[in-house]
Amino acid sequence: MKEKIAVIFFTLFVSAFSSAQTIVLKGIVQDSLQKPLSFTNVIAKPKELSQNMRFVVSDEEGKYRLELKKNHSYTISASYLGYETTSFLITPDENIIKDIILVESKNQLDEVIIELPVTIKKDTIIYNADKFVDGSERKLKNILKKLPGVEVDKNGGVTVQGKKVTKLLVDGKKFFGGGTKLGVENIPAGAVDKVEVIDNYNEVAFLKNISDSDDMAMNIQLKEDKKRFLFGDVEAGTNVGYDSYHKASANLFYYSPKTNVNFIGNLNNIGEKTFTFKDYMNFQGGVNAVFNGNFNWKGGDFSQFLENSDVLSSNQRFGALNITKTVASKLDVSGYVIFSQSNNVSFSETLNEYTTFSEDKSNKSSSENLLGIGKLNMEYAPNNKEQWYARSQVKKLNVSNENNILSIISTENNNIATKRKNDTWYINQNIEWHKEHSYKHTFSAIADYTFDKNTPTSNWLASDTYAKTIQNIVQPVDTTQSQLRLFQNKFTERHHLHTVFKDFWVLNNNNHIYSTIGNTHQQEKFSSNDFQLLDDNSRNDFKSGGFNNNTVFKHNDFFAGIHYKFRTGIFTFKQGVYLHNYHWKVNQEELIDKEKWVLLPDFLLKIEFNKSKKIQLNYNLKTNFSNASQLTNRFYLQSYNSVFKGNPILENELYHSARIRYSRFSLYRGLMLHASANYTKKVKGFRSAVNFDGVNRFLTTQLLENPNENWGIRGSLRKKIKKIRYKLSGAYNNSKYLQSVNNTFVNNKNTNYNFEVGAETLFDKFPTIEVGYKRTIGNYTSNNSTSNFITNEPFATVDYDFLKGFVFNFDYRHYDYQNKSLGAQNKYDIANAMLSYQKEDSPWLFKITTQNLFNTTFKQNNSFSDYLISDTRTYIMPRVVLFSIGYKL
Structure with missing residues (x-):
């Protein structure tokens, strides 16, 4: 190596x-x-x-x-x-x-301005794409990488002058909800005319200067001959070898002045995930930035099923259709539907270090996830001083998961088979209104309703010997049966209604007063039913042992806020306060009815030395309430060896949150610097308390005084010297928290840091080569136990366009993983390569792709939770070689 x-x-x-x-x-x-x-x-x-x-x-x-x-x-x-x-x-x-x-x-002459490679006007940068391309570019990301100040990461994220792009538009319209990945990876390079970057973006033009938006939008302007045209590409590939691997994809786009249609499809069994957790977060819905901080309800327990971990085998099916239609001069209608289906098999081996013992655990799982998302948007602008939005979104998820677990503690072996299913519905409807009443007053209002329903079921199958080990935590278990068969049915239903009204009062250009009034009402129902199925198929109900819940949680938050914003020279200040009246009821076997007032101040300071050098400081006093499943007064199973009981008298968390950010960008010096520091201190906070009985455990939630403190710093520096760009980045995080373990409070500490150095060539007639080194160190201390993990990762990537049509990509990373606590070490390599050929002016593309080039068996990492340190080997797919043929429309 x-x-x-x-x-x-x-x-x-x-x-x-x-x-x-x-x-x-x-x-x-x-x-x-x-x-x-x-x-x-x-x-x-x-x-x-x-x-x-x-x-x-x-x-x-x-x-x-x-x-x-x-x-x-x-x-x-x-x-x-x-x-x-x-x-x-x-x-x-x-x-x-x-x-x-x-x-x-x-x-x-405007014509001269348009021909400039870059035009900069206030918060807007316009790149003329033709001035930066040479014809070898395939997708939008290939163009973006050549624009000064623009960077694209491997996950499709885009930054401009160190700031992340949060909205992607095509000809002024959101592309699939505004997330960057689908557009960056799929929009053909040949269709791009200009790339427009808009800082402090707000989709309502007259709100831009008063909304305090931190969004950055990128608008892709299409070439004139692509504005009424069908374009895109299709590709299909199969493996070179005996195993049956395949991939097929299609990216089709139709644009006209009044109608835009986009379709993206992908079918593969090589572990390539088209729709990931980060993509899902971009399709959560969203409201205008003026309402940021007034409610943060996300809704829908979907994300845990979308994160694609390394797998042994995988089948992925993905399809997405987006349509935007200008119905009339004042009305736009848009919508999208997304379908994602995955079937995965995974296998992992984990060494779990608890406070008093160790567990060797292997887990083979198979899962089938089916996700559908549909959204309809209507935008109505009766005039240039008023804007209406109506949004409807529906999400549907079906999940099926099977796990076979072997748990070894000392000389005791236990086999547990687990089956889980979940049927989830999420519906969201909101109506949003903005009006510039006069120069001095602008109004914004929103009404947002969310319905969320989950019906998960679980069952565990184990040997009769294991029944005796869990009897201490599930006392009603009948240990005379030939097998242990546990079943659980849960039901969660949530209704949330948010209403907010804002008045933006502009005293003059440098002084603004913002006032807010609103209300959030939520109602949650949670029920659980745990039982054992006996050999004669009769039920052994656990209610007599303190199980089975039926909880109704109602919570109302009425709030009002006032903020004053002023600007003087390079300084912008914004300070204010929200006053909340919280009223909640927890209805179970007895009714708990409480009310309290909470004052939450916040502060913002911006120092803008110039457009390329800025400092921003934020401080908030924040609060948070629990949900119905954490407020239960009876037990329910969380897993085959874990029982949870809620705490119905929980009130609210209260914590300080502060962050400072610094950014510096200079094309002249070839410099990009970004640094930030954050601090969180909980005055009152939730912590899980655990009592062990061997590997089995009782869990509950406590509200503690000063339970934890977190702080961290991170930064990145990029410097171009001649034809090489050097990179340096790093992060440090320190977390201290209090925990109750077996009725004794212990102090835990989690300290981890990483740094990365690298260099990248930028020559015109030479491969783009990047080499670097990353080091990650994790230190976990709990009571008198300390664990230390180190991972060293030298890496290299190559991108080379040669011989008028050939493109070669290669990425390689070596892992040196060390568990210092056990004196264990593991080294392995991960590499992928791609060679493609497309003759100039030809629509045909030929490509050979190799993933896991060195046929590595597994990856290794570690994790740290409230009471558990884990060292895990995750097994991955073998080497796959695909030959593909593509056609560009």
Whole structure:
């Protein structure tokens, strides 16, 4: 492995040495009064057509810096909105310092502005895609990676100047709910005309300056010949070998001035997940940013079934259809439907370290998940000062899961088979209204209703010997049976109604007053029924042992808030307070009825030194209530060896939350710096209490004073030097919390940190090579027990376009996993490769893809919970080689 990494580092060194054949042209762009002109386009157009154009944007001080090839001729042009373009010819043989003077233009032509590679206006950056592409790009992500200040990660996330893009639009319309991944991975590069980035985005234009939105939107403007056109691509592949692996995908798009239709489909059995947990979160619904913090109800217990862990075998089926229609000049209707089905088999081996004993556990599971999401949106704008939204969303999930567990403690072996099913419904309806009543007053209001229903069932099958080990926690168990057969039926139903009204009072440009009034009403029903099925198929009900729940929880939150926001120079302050009246009832065998008032202050400070250097500080005093399943007064099974009993007298958590963020970006210096620190301190908080009986355990929830404290820092630095970009990132987290274990309070501490260093080549006629090293360290301390884990990860990736049509991608990561507590170590490699060919101007694509190139058997990691430290081996799919043929429409 070391030899492999050494070769890659040597290649990087040779590449860096070759950059000595470049020179640097730099200086300051100024107007006729010697005032620096920030964000000026400076372009170097080579005389030789085979050479690529060079381009930079001047920084906030007007500085620019171009790297040019030695002894090559270039035409240097500088362009700025409202100024005459100036040009000059240069054939440099050494570094040059040259200031550029621009003169104000008498006649401003929009056509000239459109041709600029980048146009910057206040909070908006517009990239002209044609100025950055060379024809080898396949998807939108390939274009984005070439835009200055834009980065795309492997999960389809996009950042611009260090800030995450939270909304993706196509011709001004949300693309599949606004998440970036589906668009970045699937929109064809050939359809993209311009990429528009909008900071502090709000979909309602007149709310932009008052909403305090931290969203950043990216709008993909299509080429004119794609605005009434069907385009996209299809691809199908099968394995090279004896096993039956396959993949088929389709990405089809139809756009016209009034109708947009998008379809994405994927079918595979190679473990490729098209719809992940992060994607699901982007389809949660959402409301306008002006209501952020007034209610945060997500709803729908879906996410746990969508996270795709490493598997032994997998079948994935995914389809998504999105339609946007302009029905009238004032009315837009849009909607989407998403279908996802997965069948997975997984296997893991885990060493569990409890406080007083250890457990070796193996788990083989098979699951079938079927998810459907549908959403309908209507947007009505009677005029440019009023906006209405009506949104309806339905989600449906069916889950079936089977687990076979072998648990070994000392010399005692237990086999447990578990079957779980869940049928989940989620329905959300909201109506939203915004009106700019006058210059001074703007109103916003929303009514949001959510219905959420879960009906999970579970059953556990084990040997009769295991029945005797759990009798201490499930006393009604009959130990005379040939097998232990436990069953559980649960039912959860939630209704939530949120109403909020806001008034934005603009005193002047620098002083605003915001007032809020609202109410949140929720009602939850929770029931559980646990029993044993005997050999004669009769039921042994556990009610006499304190099981079986029937809980109704009603909670009402009436709140009012006032905030004052003012701006002076580079500073923006916003401070205010919310007053909440909480009234809740817990109805079980007896009624608990309580009411209380809570005052929650918050504070915001922004320091904007310039558009590329900012600091933001947030502080909130927050509160949180539990749900019905945590308030039960009787037991219910959580797993084959875990019994939970709620705490009906729980009140609310109260905690301090603070965060500071710093960002710095400079194209001139090739610098991107982002750092943040966060702190959370619970004044009152929920903690789980556990009592052990061997591996079996009783759990409940307690409300403790000062139960935990968390703080962490993280940062990333990217610096470009000549044709290499260097990267450094790291994070540190420290968590201390109090826990009741076997009726004794213990102090636990979790400290973990990681750092990553790397370098990436940026040459025009050379492969893009990235090499780096990551180190992760976790220290877990509980009472007198300490565990320490270290993972070292050197890695390398290669992206290479060559011979006019060939594309080669390779990613490699070596893992050196160490459990210092046990003196154990494991080393393994994960690698994937892809080679494709598409002749220029041909619609046909041919591709060979290899995943798990070294045929690695398993991955290894660790985790830490309230009372448990786990070291887990997760087995993965074997090497898969696919040959694919694609066709571009």
